[in-house]
Amino acid sequence: MYRNEYERWLAADLEDADLKPELTKIKDNENEIKERFAVALKFGTAGLRGVLGAGTNRMNIYVVRQATQGLANWVKTQGGNQTVAISYDSRLKSDVFAKTAAGVLAANGIKVRIYDALMPVPALSFATRYYQCNAGIMVTASHNPAQYNGYKAYGRMDAR
Secondary structure, three states: OHHHHHHHHHHOOOOOOOHHHHHHHOOOOHHHHHHHHOOOOOOOOOEEEEEEOOOOOOEOHHHHHHHHHHHHHHHOOOOOOOEEEEEEOOOOOHHHHHHHHHHHHHHOOOEEEEOOOOOOHHHHHHHHHHOOOOEEEEEOOOOOOOOEEEEEEEEOOOOO
16 A cells, blocks of 8 residues: 555655655665655644655655645634634745645635744744634744654634
């Protein structure tokens, strides 16, 4: 099953140009293919974290799109102003992942408040609360090694 998924990715016209050479490089390495495609990256505490790269078990725009579609489906059931705040840090591809998430949300008719510069988690908390957003997304891998990135999702932060 995972081999079929690998072959599908390899044959696809991928938007992220960094992924095709990576997929080609591992074509004869069954262990690498299995590690990247046998499972999907799982949500843990507040979100996803993983090594950047090609595959369902890696952080990339396709995994970000899937996670964001799930969040969009939830936001659409919440009422309110149907808005999500997005912030990102200086990790590799953080800005790309933030803009990818914004695109998915916009395609679902959800308003987006995205910072146009690097911001820490407290700035996201502020924006989520200030703009009365249904949710917030922070693209960061926090304390994990440099080859990682992550996607953290937060619900409404009401003033109390």
